[in-house]
Amino acid sequence: xxxxxxxxxxxxxxxxxxxxxxxxxxxxxxxxxxxxxxxxxxxxxxxxxxxxxxxxxxxxxxxxxxxxxxxxxxxxxxxxxxxxxxxxxxxxxxxxxxxxxxxxxxxxxxxxxxxxxxxxxxxxxxxxxxxxxxxxxxxxxxxxxxxxxxxxxxxxxxxxxxxxxxxxxxxxxxxxxxxxxxxxxxxxxxxxxxxxxxxxxxxxxxxxxxxxxxxxxxxxxxxxxxxxxxxxxxxxxxxxxxxxxxxxxxxxxxxxxxxxxxxxxxxxxxxxxxxxxxxxxxxxxxxxxxxxxxxxxxxxxxxxxxxxxxxxxxxxxxxxxxxxxxxxxxxxxxxxxxxxxxxxxxxxxxxxxxxxxxxxxxxxxxxxxxxxxxxxxxxxxxxxxxxxxxxxxxxxxxxxxxxxxxxxxxxxxxxxxxxxxxxxxxxxxxxxxxxxxxxxxxxxxxxxxxxxxxxxxxxxxxxxxxxxxxxxxxxx
Numbered sequence: 001x002x003x004x005x006x007x008x009x010x011x012x013x014x015x016x017x018x019x020x021x022x023x024x025x026x027x028x029x030x031x032x033x034x035x036x037x038x039x040x041x042x043x044x045x046x047x048x049x050x051x052x053x054x055x056x057x058x059x060x061x062x063x064x065x066x067x068x069x070x071x072x073x074x075x076x077x078x079x080x081x082x083x084x085x086x087x088x089x090x091x092x093x094x095x096x097x098x099x100x101x102x103x104x105x106x107x108x109x110x111x112x113x114x115x116x117x118x119x120x121x122x123x124x125x126x127x128x129x130x131x132x133x134x135x136x137x138x139x140x141x142x143x144x145x146x147x148x149x150x151x152x153x154x155x156x157x158x159x160x161x162x163x164x165x166x167x168x169x170x171x172x173x174x175x176x177x178x179x180x181x182x183x184x185x186x187x188x189x190x191x192x193x194x195x196x197x198x199x200x201x202x203x204x205x206x207x208x209x210x211x212x213x214x215x216x217x218x219x220x221x222x223x224x225x226x227x228x229x230x231x232x233x234x235x236x237x238x239x240x241x242x243x244x245x246x247x248x249x250x251x252x253x254x255x256x257x258x259x260x261x262x263x264x265x266x267x268x269x270x271x272x273x274x275x276x277x278x279x280x281x282x283x284x285x286x287x288x289x290x291x292x293x294x295x296x297x298x299x300x301x302x303x304x305x306x307x308x309x310x311x312x313x314x315x316x317x318x319x320x321x322x323x324x325x326x327x328x329x330x331x332x333x334x335x336x337x338x339x340x341x342x343x344x345x346x347x348x349x350x351x352x353x354x355x356x357x358x359x360x361x362x363x364x365x366x367x368x369x370x371x372x373x374x375x376x377x378x379x380x381x382x383x384x385x386x387x388x389x390x391x392x393x394x395x396x397x398x399x400x401x402x403x404x405x406x407x408x409x410x411x412x413x414x415x416x417x418x419x420x421x422x423x424x425x426x427x428x429x430x431x432x433x434x435x436x437x438x439x440x441x442x443x444x445x446x447x448x449x450x451x452x453x454x455x456x457x458x459x460x461x462x463x464x465x466x467x468x469x470x471x472x473x474x475x476x
Contacts, residue, residue: 007103011367012312017105017136018164019312019366021350024373028348029340038174042166042345045173046336052282053333059284066275071391073268074327077260078317084229084262085308091232095294097304102256104311105135111307112137112221112254113144119252119303121146121219127236127243128152129223130330131256131309133165133352137221148221149213151242153206160187166346166354169280169332174345177202210242220246220301224257225329226272227306230265233293234306237276237286247290253301258309260326272329275389280331312365321400325361327390334384334394340377349374356384360397368404375401410451432468 012019021028032038057063077084089099102108116124124141126132126148138148138159150159157172158165161183165171172180181197188209195205222243226235234255236243247253263269277283295304317323335341335355346354351362351371359378363371375398378384384394407415421427442448448456467475 007310007314009315009318010104010312011315011370012134012365013104013106014366014370016109016140017134017311018352019134019362020370023350025348025350025377026373028350029344029377032344032348035345037176038345039343041174041176043342045167045170046342049170049282049332049336053279053336054282056278056282056284060274060278066271067389067391069271070275070329070389071327073263073271074390077262077264078323078326081259081262081317084264085259087229088227088232088262089308091229092294092304092306093232095232097232097294097306100305100307102307102309102311105309108135108256108307108309108311109137109140112256113140113146115252115254115305116141116146116219117144119219121217121252123147123149123213123217124219124221124254125149125151125213125217125246125250126155127220127222127246128155128171128238129221129256130168130352131223131258132221134258135256135309135311137256149210149217151210151213151246152238153203153240153242156206156210157183160184164347165352167332167335168330168353168355168357169335174347214242214245214249218250219252219254220250221254221256222246224255224261225276226269227257227262228264228266228269229262231293233266233291235269235273235289235291237273238288238290239281239283239286241288244288244290247292248300250301252303252305253292254305254307256307256309258311259313260328276329276331279333279387279389315367316361316364319364322360322364322397324392325357325364325394325397327392328357328361329390331389333387333389334392337383337387338378339381339383340379344377349377356394356398357392360394360401363401363405368401369406372405375405429468429470432470435464435468 014020060066092099100111102111122145124146132138141148150156154170154172155165157175157180161175167173177197177199180202181195184191184202184205185193185195188205191205195201222236224234225237227233236247263272273285273289277286292300292304295302313326316326332355334357338356341355349355349358349362351358353361356378359374363374368375378395378398380395380398382395385392388394421431446456
């Protein structure tokens with residue numbers, strides 16, 4: 001076992017990976033709102049998943065207790081993360097695997113690229129993985145002359161369409177089946193020109209396309225949903241079977257995993273395997289749950305490498321409030337209930353992590369200044385907290401991060417003046433009396449001149465009451 005330690009609280013490096021957008025959320029969201037097809041696709045998909053999920057969650061009488069148990073396990077894990085990671089490293093080593101520590105995306109990409117080259121391969125097959133999308137591994141492999149092949153159907157659609165994922169669980173949720181058919185006809189070699197847009201036909205075309213890859217590719221790259229520190233066991237849950245193929249057929253398996261995915265014991269794993277499928281896909285259990293522990297001679301991959309990725313996670317862990325975002329198990333339940341995500345889709349967030357969890361996780365991984373608009377990409381309605389199977393208080397973290405975001409000098413000055421006024425009773429009483437002058441601004445404040453009209457353009461200025469509370473109290 002090598003000497004290990006958590007990285008210093010440094011944020012993810014700029015210029016590599018997919019955590020930062022090219023424009024702030026308001027600008028990207030405004031363009032997305034103008035795409036009627038996108039809104040129909042996302043709205044239909046999220047409403048369908050919501051209904052399925054609600055039905056199977058309603059079957060579990062102890063769902064609140066399971067959520068509470070998951071939250072307690074995650075809180076305990078974050079409190080002793082260095083110890084558990086060292087325990088995981090030792091267990092993987094005893095089972096014949098090799099652990100690599102990557103401080104950031106650059107280091108992780110270099111480690112994986114070197115391992116693929118050492119295996120003498122120029123192609124890898126990939127299991128759907130948020131961590132590899134986060135670090136931009138596909139781009140790094142292509143730059144090194146190595147072809148990455150996505151084997152998850154939705155990820156394959158995104159890859160062939162030269163697109164980007166827009167949902168944690170269903171990366172191609174923004175595409176309908178007619179668009180998918182067009183992508184397959186345009187980019188998939190050997191596809192039948194008479195291919196229809198029936199889901200079964202599209203899946204069969206992808207299966208034929210991938211079969212040769214499964215049988216001839218010697219190296220696979222995966223993520224991991226969970227890692228058990230006690231035994232060194234890694235787990236991937238999926239619905240198609242492509243993950244099972246990638247985890248069993250190649251000679252070399254490389255897993256890239258965020259350091260927060262560890263759980264202390266095997267017994268802890270059973271809590272999350274009950275929560276995750278119901279909250280994510282609306283299934284009672286995942287069709288494929290694959291687990292592996294190191295290397296077994298003569299069975300499965302004969303070389304296993306685990307890359308433990310920090311890439312800003314230590315910085316998140318250093319924030320007593322924000323660290324709760326690391327509890328996320330990537331179920332996407334918060335996306336499926338979010339009214340903002342449902343109308344804008346995932347691309348508007350600029351990060352591989354969209355929706356409410358992305359609005360709190362991405363700014364912390366990059367530094368809030370680099371994603372300053374994301375904490376405001378929410379109505380703070382609280383639906384995400386209600387849906388989260390591990391009870392992450394996303395609204396509270398959003399408010400916390402808004403306090404860290406840089407603000408224009410005029411806004412900062414106005415807030416400072418308001419705070420000073422509220423801290424001095426005489427001034428506050430005078431401000432209440434002066435509030436009646438707001439009637440001069442016209443109905444709902446629409447008569448205010450610039451720059452004040454910037455605030456009332458998207459908000460109604462409340463009508464002042466006939467008397468203040470203080471006046472009402474004095475009268476009685």
